[in-house]
Amino acid sequence: MLPRRPLAWPAWLLRGAPGAAGSWGRPVGPLARRGCCSAPGTPEVPLTRERYPVRRLPFSTVSKQDLAAFERIVPGGVVTDPEALQAPNVDWLRTLRGCSKVLLRPRTSEEVSHILRHCHERNLAVNPQGGNTGMVGGSVPVFDEIILSTARMNRVLSFHSVSGILVCQAGCVLEELSRYVEERDFIMPLDLGAKGSCHIGGNVATNAGGLRFLRYGSLHGTVLGLEVAAQALLRFCRPSAPARGCWVRSCLHSSSWMLCACSWSGAISTWPARCKMLWALRERITEALSRDGYVYKYDLSLPVERLYDIVTDLRARLGPHAKHVVGYGHLGDGNLHLNVTAEAFSPSLLAALEPHVYEWTAGQQGSVSAEHGVGFRKRDVLGYSKPPGALQLMQQLKALLDPKGILNPYKTLPSQA
Amino acid sequence: MLPRRPLAWPAWLLRGAPGAAGSWGRPVGPLARRGCCSAPGTPEVPLTRERYPVRRLPFSTVSKQDLAAFERIVPGGVVTDPEALQAPNVDWLRTLRGCSKVLLRPRTSEEVSHILRHCHERNLAVNPQGGNTGMVGGSVPVFDEIILSTARMNRVLSFHSVSGILVCQAGCVLEELSRYVEERDFIMPLDLGAKGSCHIGGNVATNAGGLRFLRYGSLHGTVLGLEVAAQALLRFCRPSAPARGCWVRSCLHSSSWMLCACSWSGAISTWPARCKMLWALRERITEALSRDGYVYKYDLSLPVERLYDIVTDLRARLGPHAKHVVGYGHLGDGNLHLNVTAEAFSPSLLAALEPHVYEWTAGQQGSVSAEHGVGFRKRDVLGYSKPPGALQLMQQLKALLDPKGILNPYKTLPSQA
Numbered sequence: 031m032l033p034r035r036p037l038a039w040p041a042w043l044l045r046g047a048p049g050a051a052g053s054w055g056r057p058v059g060p061l062a063r064r065g066c067c068s069a070p071g072t073p074e075v076p077l078t079r080e081r082y083p084v085r086r087l088p089f090s091t092v093s094k095q096d097l098a099a100f101e102r103i104v105p106g107g108v109v110t111d112p113e114a115l116q117a118p119n120v121d122w123l124r125t126l127r128g129c130s131k132v133l134l135r136p137r138t139s140e141e142v143s144h145i146l147r148h149c150h151e152r153n154l155a156v157n158p159q160g161g162n163t164g165m166v167g168g169s170v171p172v173f174d175e176i177i178l179s180t181a182r183m184n185r186v187l188s189f190h191s192v193s194g195i196l197v198c199q200a201g202c203v204l205e206e207l208s209r210y211v212e213e214r215d216f217i218m219p220l221d222l223g224a225k226g227s228c229h230i231g232g233n234v235a236t237n238a239g240g241l242r243f244l245r246y247g248s249l250h251g252t253v254l255g256l257e258v259a260a261q262a263l264l265r266f267c268r269p270s271a272p273a274r275g276c277w278v279r280s281c282l283h284s285s286s287w288m289l290c291a292c293s294w295s296g297a298i299s300t301w302p303a304r305c306k307m308l309w310a311l312r313e314r315i316t317e318a319l320s321r322d323g324y325v326y327k328y329d330l331s332l333p334v335e336r337l338y339d340i341v342t343d344l345r346a347r348l349g350p351h352a353k354h355v356v357g358y359g360h361l362g363d364g365n366l367h368l369n370v371t372a373e374a375f376s377p378s379l380l381a382a383l384e385p386h387v388y389e390w391t392a393g394q395q396g397s398v399s400a401e402h403g404v405g406f407r408k409r410d411v412l413g414y415s416k417p418p419g420a421l422q423l424m425q426q427l428k429a430l431l432d433p434k435g436i437l438n439p440y441k442t443l444p445s446q447a
Numbered sequence: 448m449l450p451r452r453p454l455a456w457p458a459w460l461l462r463g464a465p466g467a468a469g470s471w472g473r474p475v476g477p478l479a480r481r482g483c484c485s486a487p488g489t490p491e492v493p494l495t496r497e498r499y500p501v502r503r504l505p506f507s508t509v510s511k512q513d514l515a516a517f518e519r520i521v522p523g524g525v526v527t528d529p530e531a532l533q534a535p536n537v538d539w540l541r542t543l544r545g546c547s548k549v550l551l552r553p554r555t556s557e558e559v560s561h562i563l564r565h566c567h568e569r570n571l572a573v574n575p576q577g578g579n580t581g582m583v584g585g586s587v588p589v590f591d592e593i594i595l596s597t598a599r600m601n602r603v604l605s606f607h608s609v610s611g612i613l614v615c616q617a618g619c620v621l622e623e624l625s626r627y628v629e630e631r632d633f634i635m636p637l638d639l640g641a642k643g644s645c646h647i648g649g650n651v652a653t654n655a656g657g658l659r660f661l662r663y664g665s666l667h668g669t670v671l672g673l674e675v676a677a678q679a680l681l682r683f684c685r686p687s688a689p690a691r692g693c694w695v696r697s698c699l700h701s702s703s704w705m706l707c708a709c710s711w712s713g714a715i716s717t718w719p720a721r722c723k724m725l726w727a728l729r730e731r732i733t734e735a736l737s738r739d740g741y742v743y744k745y746d747l748s749l750p751v752e753r754l755y756d757i758v759t760d761l762r763a764r765l766g767p768h769a770k771h772v773v774g775y776g777h778l779g780d781g782n783l784h785l786n787v788t789a790e791a792f793s794p795s796l797l798a799a800l801e802p803h804v805y806e807w808t809a810g811q812q813g814s815v816s817a818e819h820g821v822g823f824r825k826r827d828v829l830g831y832s833k834p835p836g837a838l839q840l841m842q843q844l845k846a847l848l849d850p851k852g853i854l855n856p857y858k859t860l861p862s863q864a
Contacts, residue, residue, distance in 0.1 A: 193781060251668015334609050354609050364610060423847075430843055 044434035046377055072227035075127040078172050078406070081375075086173045087439055089155040092132050096152060100134055103144045107135035107149055107182065118177050121170045122163055123320060123327070125375070126406065128171030130157065134268050137182045137423035139199075142259045146437075155436045160201060160229030168405030169232065172440040180231055186210055194253065200231025219246035239401035241309065243363050315358060322353045325409075326380065328387055330366045332407065337366050340390055344370065347386070350377055365400040388414040404442045491539050492544040495589050495823070500790070503590045503664045504856055506572040509549050512568060517551055520561045524552035524599065535594050538587045539580055540737060540744070542792070543823065545588030547574065554599045556616075560677045562595065563854075571852045577618060577646030582744055583822030586649065589857040597648055605629055612671065617648025636663035640730035653820035658726065660780050732784075734776060739770045739788035743797065744824075745804055747783045749816035754783050757807055761787065764803070768796055782817040805831040829861055 073281055078084065100108045108314050109115065110132055119128045136142050149156050157175035171177060181203030188198040194216055198207065205225040208218045220233060222240035232238075235248050248254065330340070341357035348355065351369050359366040368387070372379055388398050392414040399408050399415070412421060429435070495501065517525045526532065527549055536545045553559050566573050574592035588594060597618030603612040606845070611633055615624065622642040637650060639657035649655075654667050662823045663669065736742050758774035765772065768788045776783040785804065791797055804816050809831040816825050816832070829838060842860055846852070 187578065248668045251665045426847055427844070430840075430847060 038213040039197075058418060061112070068154075075124050078126045078128060078167070078170075078429075081126075082406075084172060084440055084445070085142060087155070087435070089175075089436065089439070090153045091174065092154060092176065096148070096154065097132065099148055100132070100145065102139050102392050103148070104134055107137070107141075109135065115177075118159055118162060118179065121167050121171060123325060124163065125324065126167040126170055126172075129174050130171040130177050131174055133177040133179055135179050135182045139183075139257055139259065142178070142183075146259050149176065149436055153436065155439050158231075158439055160232035160249055161203065161224065161227040163224035163228040164232065164405060165235070165329065166399075166403040166405030166407040168236075168403050168441050170406075172406060175439065179432045180229055181233075184229075189214065198230065200229060200234075202230045204228050204230055204233060218242075219252045220249055228286070231328050236401065236403035238367055239314070239360060239363060241360075243365075243380070244358055312358075315356070318366075319356060319369050319371055323373040324371065324375045326370040326372075326383055327402075327404040328366075328370075328398075329400045330367040330368060330387075330391050331366050331390065331400040332366055332379070332394050334361060334397070336394050337361065337364060338367070340387065342369075343390070345381075348382060351382065355370060362398075363400075385411070385414075391415075406441050409440075409442055410415075450755065492541050495543045495545060495584070499823075501589060501857055501862070504572070504852070505591075506853065506856070507570045508591065509571060513565070513571065514549065514825075516565055517549070517562065520565070521551055521553050521558050523737075524554070524558075526550040526552065532594075535576060536587060538584050540582065540742060542741065543584045543587055543589075545574070546589055547588040547594045549623065550576075550594040550596055553595050554598045556600075556676065559595070559600075563676050564632060566593065566853055567851060570851055570853065572856050574855055577649035577652075578639035578641065578644040579622065580645045581649065581822060582746065582819040583816075583824040584802075585653075585820050585822030585855070585858050587823075589823060590680075592856065597646055599655065600648075604634065613645060617646060617651075619647045621645050621647055621650060621768060632847055635659075636669045637666055640733055656779075656780060656782055658729070660777055662784075703735055710802060714848035731773075732773070733786075736771070736773060736786050737787055740790040741788065741792045743787040743789075743800055744784075744819075744848050745785040745787075745815075746817045746819040747785060747804075747808050748817040749781050749808065749811050750779060750813070751781045753811050753813075754778065757783070757785060757804065759783075760807070761800075761804075765799060767795070768793075768799065776817075776833075781813075791846070802828070802831075823858050825859075826859055827861050 079086070081319050097108060097110065105362055115130060115133060117128055117135055120126065134145055136145060144214065146156065148154075155173075155175040156178050157169070157171040158178045158180065159169045160180050162169045183199035183201035184203065184205070184206075185199050186202065187199065189211065191214060196207070196211060200408070203226065204218065204220065204222070206232060208221070208225065211218055219242060220237060220240050221242045222228070222233075222237060228238075233240075233249060234253055234256070237248065239249070332340070335361070338357055341355055344352070344355045352372055354369070354371045356369045356371070370379070370383060388411050391398055397415045398411050404412060416424075421444055428443060431437075461579070506558055514525060514527065529548075532547060532550060535550055536547055537543065551562055552560060563573065565571075572592040573592075573595050574586070574588040575597065576586045577594045577597050579586045600618035601620065601623075602616050603619065603624070605617065607611050608631060613624070613628060618706075619645065621635065621637065621639070624647060625638070625642065628635055636659060637655060637657050638659045639645070639650075641653060645655075650666060651670055651673070655664065656666070670810070705805070749757070754776070757775055758772055761769070764770045765787065771786070771788045773786045773788070774783055780861035787796070787800060805828050808815055814832045815828050821829060833841075838861055845860060848854075
């Protein structure tokens with residue numbers, strides 16, 4: 031019941047590891063990673079290209095010479111074993127499957143840079159993959175894109191105990207970072223159900239909202255800087271250490287935070303144990319739903335006063351065609367996670383859901399993507415939330431950074447913009 | 448002494464006013480604006496083009512036909528009176544002076560859009576101006592750019608009392624917005640000395656840090672969206688109402704906030720009156736310094752433990768050549784406002800300061816621009832903090848949005864990148 035020592039929390043600068051310790055201080059040792067594997071004995075996931083109307087773009091295919099070049103860049107970090115490639119080809123919801131033949135495991139941003147330079151020259155498509163915990167198919171290949179895994183880029187590079195600035199690699203697992211900073215009386219501004227597997231790079235890429243949004247606000251507001259591998263493509267010079275701002279934030283007693291965070295569950299409680307249990311239940315919802323069979327997932331941003339309406343609307347609309355229609359989320363930021371479950375994927379149920387859900391959302395001036403990102407699944411519905419001019423500008427920005435379009439193709443941007 | 452009702456605070460969506468009330472709710476009436484005028488009887492400020500080595504780019508000059516077109520777009524909002532143009536041609540520090548012959552005062556984003564379309568077609572350069580309280584010469588013309596004032600774009604368009612979302616025009620004065628939301632038991636996440644004059648559009652453009660940074664973090668983290676006039680140039684469709692997220696943040700007792708905020712002044716105090724006085728003193732430093740004559744201003748981001756070293760270093764280096772060397776700022780985010788004053792501008796004092804200050808900052812891996820923006824004054828020193836590749840990318844992004852380079856030329860980006 032007594033407040034623990036007040037917690038402040040850090041922002042962080044993500045960057046790839048320099049060759050050695052670099053000017054940011056010595057590496058603080060590798061952090062353990064929880065893998066994300068598919069359960070044995072589960073049925074095969076259909077190939078994405080067979081379920082969805084998507085056509086392979088004219089990228090090159092990986093040759094023996096490419097593999098030899100990759101082996102020179104990341105010795106011992108080139109995976110071509112079909113068995114080992116099964117899990118990273120499938121998203122964790124087990125609804126999408128690519129057919130990549132190569133996975134690369136760099137340790138440093140220099141290695142990433144060399145890989146991307148090679149892929150750019152050879153016109154090879156690349157699919158970056160962190161913890162593979164995404165909800166929208168952004169982290170798995172659609173065809174045979176090379177999987178660029180951040181699993182071995184899991185080092186904390188430095189932590190400043192006054193300013194609270196954490197500098198780490200993109201592949202650090204959120205839960206490990208939380209533990210790391212909590213041992214130093216800080217707290218990560220982000221927490222979410224997938225924390226045991228998700229990588230901080232993916233969190234930042236999707237601007238993940240999560241369970242602490244109400245208190246700490248938008249994740250991007252706490253990111254001080256990024257080191258971006260596209261520099262290699264643009265023939266940029268090797269960057270010097272990025273400029274850093276030093277800062278710390280003020281304190282909040284953990285007890286009042288508990289009270290506040292728990293209020294969303296409808297149970298006002300100051301008991302840390304009960305809170306923990308409530309959160310644990312909340313964090314398991316996604317996993318529990320996937321046991322129904324197939325889950326149609328939506329992640330909407332809506333006016334708070336209309337947040338639950340679509341759930342009751344869909345229950346009436348779908349009747350027995352759906353096993354469950356479940357809505358939960360973040361009252362604070364009007365983010366609804368809408369889940370419709372069924373025994374298996376069915377085109378007729380999909381047709382009953384889409385575009386209805388998106389049209390309903392647009393009618394509320396809501397957004398069809400809140401915190402899960404756009405990925406493969408949402409790319410063709412962005413138009414419900416964004417005007418054509420904005421989509422065109424996104425395309426132009428992407429083309430500026432990735433002129434050949436090799437970086438995670440078939441994702442985020444509409445196929446016809 | 449008793450905590451007031453706990454305060455939550457809003458984020459906001461900035462957008463231009465729709466023709467009428469629009470779908471965001473009815474306009475909440477114009478807010479008063481405090482003008483920013485030069486004192487009478489002060490000596491003439493030298494023309495920027497005579498003091499600095501800068502050459503006019505080949506933009507068109509404003510013709511009678513242009514004036515007639517502007518009068519059609521913003522009836523009664525075209526200022527050409529030389530008397531009235533004196534103040535907006537000079538920055539408030541009185542160190543830079545342009546020679547613009549036209550100032551436009553639109554009321555809506557549609558008018559801004561039409562103005563920019565015309566300027567784009569005619570290759571006329573444009574200098575947007577808010578409260579003209581900037582420190583880096585970003586808000587005044589260098590040559591004869593058309594001044595596009597946001598002074599009449601000062602309406603709150605809507606405020607949501609649950610989510611805390613404020614939608615307003617770019618020309619709202621920060622202090623007026625503070626008053627508006629405080630009447631509704633919210634608080635703006637930003638406060639700074641110029642609050643009585645500065646416009647929220649300028650605050651967002653420079654990602655102003657200010658006095659509440661320690662508690663509320665980066666301003667950009669609380670901005671939910673912007674409506675950007677460059678859409679007109681790119682022949683974008685007229686946007687539909689932008690997607691909005693709904694959110695609210697948790698509470699902080701105002702008493703503990705006072706304590707925390709005041710601790711920077713070195714005086715731990717829970718007395719609101721004393722706090723107010725301390726803050727008032729802090730807010731007047733900039734004004735007081737300008738009475739010395741000429742102020743060389745630097746706004747650096749440095750490691751907290753080295754924050755004050757440059758002040759003592761410069762006092763020893765400059766000796767009696769400087770009237771005062773003053774350093775103050777934000778311990779929380781390592782932001783130092785370094786000020787060197789003298790009777791008048793002197794090239795030899797400038798040579799003693801630059802590039803020394805920038806080299807010293809780069810040596811600490813600091814940033815040459817913290818919260819004041821880059822503007823005219825800092826554009827050629829960005830290279831001390833950013834690698835050439837990053838500067839090149841900034842140029843490319845600017846060119847994408849503004850292909851003819853008419854939007855605030857001579858600012859922010861290096862003259863030779």
